[in-house]
Every structure is written in C-alpha cells, then in structure tokens.
Amino acid sequence: MAAVAGAQPFFVERRTGWIYKPSWDLPLLIFSAVLVPLPFLFAWLAQVSGLKPQQAIDAINIAVAALIGGPHLFSTITYTFLDGRFRTRHRWYARLALLLPAGVIYLGVFHYRLLITFFFTWASLHVLHQIIYLSDCYRERARAGDPAWSRAVDYGLVLTGLYPVGIYKIALGQFRVGGVALLYPDFLRRLPLPWIAGAVFAVFLALWIGKTVAEWRSGRMSVPKTLLIGITTVVSFCLPLGSNLDVLFQGYNTWHSFQYLFLLWLINRLRDQRGELEDGAVRRLVRRNTMAPYYLCFLGATGLMVVLTLAVRALTPLSADQSYFVVVLSTLLMHYYFDHFLFTRTDLVA
Numbered sequence: 001m002a003a004v005a006g007a008q009p010f011f012v013e014r015r016t017g018w019i020y021k022p023s024w025d026l027p028l029l030i031f032s033a034v035l036v037p038l039p040f041l042f043a044w045l046a047q048v049s050g051l052k053p054q055q056a057i058d059a060i061n062i063a064v065a066a067l068i069g070g071p072h073l074f075s076t077i078t079y080t081f082l083d084g085r086f087r088t089r090h091r092w093y094a095r096l097a098l099l100l101p102a103g104v105i106y107l108g109v110f111h112y113r114l115l116i117t118f119f120f121t122w123a124s125l126h127v128l129h130q131i132i133y134l135s136d137c138y139r140e141r142a143r144a145g146d147p148a149w150s151r152a153v154d155y156g157l158v159l160t161g162l163y164p165v166g167i168y169k170i171a172l173g174q175f176r177v178g179g180v181a182l183l184y185p186d187f188l189r190r191l192p193l194p195w196i197a198g199a200v201f202a203v204f205l206a207l208w209i210g211k212t213v214a215e216w217r218s219g220r221m222s223v224p225k226t227l228l229i230g231i232t233t234v235v236s237f238c239l240p241l242g243s244n245l246d247v248l249f250q251g252y253n254t255w256h257s258f259q260y261l262f263l264l265w266l267i268n269r270l271r272d273q274r275g276e277l278e279d280g281a282v283r284r285l286v287r288r289n290t291m292a293p294y295y296l297c298f299l300g301a302t303g304l305m306v307v308l309t310l311a312v313r314a315l316t317p318l319s320a321d322q323s324y325f326v327v328v329l330s331t332l333l334m335h336y337y338f339d340h341f342l343f344t345r346t347d348l349v350a
Contacts, residue, residue: 016142019349028259030227033231035254038254039064039254040247042060046059058320065328066303068257072258074301075260076334076335076338079267084278100334104329113181115329116177117183119177119332126336127252130256130339130343131228132154132155133343138222142225150211153211154208157205158233161233162239162240163197164201166240167193167197168194171194176246177249205233212226268282269286305327
C-alpha cells in the first residue's frame with residue numbers, strides 16, 4: 001500500500017480521463033474489487049480449522065475494522081475537523097455531526113435492532129454513493145459533458161443492483177448484522193418489493209447496456225467509468241446470493257474502505273499541490289514520500305476505538321455486539337454524514 005501510494009514523481013504522469021492514471025486507478029480503485037470475496041474465504045477457512053461460525057464472524061469484523069475500516073473512517077477528519085477552512089465555512093454542518101453519537105448511544109441501549117437496521121440502510125447507500133462519486137470524477141476528468149439522462153442511467157444502475165436479492169433476503173429474515181435480523185415491517189410484506197426492485201434494476205441495466213454500446217461505437221465511452229460501474233453491478237447483484245450475508249457485506253466494506261483510503265490520500269495530495277492545505281499535520285503527512293505514516297496515524301486512532309469498545313463492554317451491561325456497534329457507529333455515522341458532502345466535490349480531483 002505504502003509503496004504504491006508513495007511512488008515518485010506523484011502527479012507528473014496524470015492522464016486525462018483517469019482520476020490519476022491507469023496504473024494507479026485500475027489496481028487501487030477498480031480491480032481492487034478482488035478484495036470482496038476475501039472475508040468469505042477467511043470465514044470458510046476459519047470454520048474448516050475448527051472455529052465456530054460466530055467466532056469466525058467476530059474475527060472477520062475485528063480484522064476488517066482494525067486494518068482498513070477504522071483507518072478509512074478516521075481519514076475523513078483530514079478534510080473536516082483538521083481543516084480550518086472547512087470548520088469556518090461549514091461551522092453548523094460540522095457541529096451538527098456531533099449529535100450523531102448521542103443518537104447512536106440512545107438507540108444502541110434502547111432500540112438496538114432499529115439502530116442496526118438504520119446503520120445498514122445508510123451504509124449500503126454510502127458505499128453506492130462513493131461509486132457514483134468516482135464515476136462523476138471520471139466524467140469530470142474526461143470533460144465528457146454527459147447529458148443529464150446519461151448520468152441518471154448510471155446512477156440508477158449503481159443504486160438498484162444491491163436490492164432485488166437483498167430485500168428478498170431481508171424479508172425472509174435471513175439478513176443478520178450485529179447478531180440481529182434487520183427490521184422488515186409487516187406492512188411492507190404486503191408489497192412485492194423484491195419483484196419491484198428487480199424490475200427497476202432490469203430496466204436500468206438494459207438502458208445502461210444500450211447507452212454503453214452507443215458510447216463505444218461513437219468513441220465517447222469512458223473506459224474506467226464503464227469498468228467501475230460494470231464491476232459494481234456484478235458485485236452488488238451477486239453478493240446477496242450467498243448465505244452468510246454479514247460476512248459477505250464485510251467484503252463490500254473492504255473494497256469500499258480500500259478505495260477510500262487511496263482516494264483521500266490522492267485528494268489531499270492534490271489539495272496540497274493547489275495550496276489549499278494549511279500548515280499542519282495533514283500537510284506534513286501527505287508531503288512524505290510514503291503513505292505509511294498517514295495510514296499508521298489512523299491505525300492508531302482505530303486502536304483507541306478498540307480500547308474504548310473493551311471499556312464499554314467491561315463497564316456496562318451491554319452485550320459484546322452492542323458495545324462494539326455503539327462505539328464504532330458513533331464515529332462511522334459521522335463519516336457517512338461528512339462524505340455526503342465530499343461526494344459532491346468532483347472539483348477536488350479536477
């Protein structure tokens with residue numbers, strides 16, 4: 001990771017149409033989708049070696065959160081709380097984020113199942129919003145000027161692939177996160193939501209395929225954007241087909257977090273190059289020839305979160321799962337909140 005991110009000179013070979021260049025974008029943002037099956041394979045190997053299923057799931061959750069999930073969410077502070085310009089220009093937006101931990105603690109103690117359902121719903125939208133943002137960045141870098149209907153087809157396909165099978169599994173009570181099945185209200189059971197979601201997805205898929213073929217024939221097709229959306233569609237639709245959905249979606253989280261770490265590193269390097277970074281910790285970290293100190297800082301913050309989780313478990317009557325999610329989601333939901341702002345800023349990679 002550090003070797004790839006720290007390659008010098010950093011922006012000399014930047015290519016039009018790519019966020020950086022093919023040799024960077026393809027392995028780190030697009031083909032890094034190969035990370036998706038790793039948690040599932042790890043769970044299978046763990047069970048073969050004698051671990052109980054729940055022990056394997058706990059080990060995966062801890063490993064993903066510690067090694068990449070935590071560092072990716074803490075890197076959000078590089079353009080929020082550690083950025084004086086952001087704090088000044090968006091004072092109330094930043095302050096309102098502090099209400100989220102209070103809501104998490106309340107729901108975690110008194111309405112845990114509702115908290116987990118809310119978390120997964122927002123998490124799935126957040127992961128897909130990042131894909132939309134990356135596609136917009138490729139559109140910005142290509143100076144394509146795609147019409148609104150073309151963007152709508154791209155967005156529609158990205159946002160619908162996950163839900164036909166996912167909603168079906170939730171309706172059957174087969175989707176468990178944090179030890180509980182996600183909520184599916186009785187009034188929704190009267191509606192054929194999985195079939196509706198499937199029909200909408202099929203329409204967007206057909207439109208996207210037709211649009212992509214037309215773009216290819218006219219020489220207007222963006223290769224990285226098309227690859228990213230195509231791979232995302234396959235992952236989103238196929239992932240819920242498996243049986244252990246908790247573990248499978250940790251695979252999606254691994255890919256998402258991996259993309260995000262490198263994307264934020266690149267954005268901060270570009271901000272520094274444009275003179276937009278204040279003299280401080282972020283500027284000193286991104287000016288190094290390696291990504292290691294940048295990553296290790298957020299890895300250290302993740303370690304503090306682990307210690308806090310253990311303290312909550314030891315000092316409160318909350319279960320292990322409740323203790324973990326109350327602590328993690330207090331930070332994670334702020335990360336989601338701020339990223340919905342970041343994911344409107346394609347100018348950051350222009």
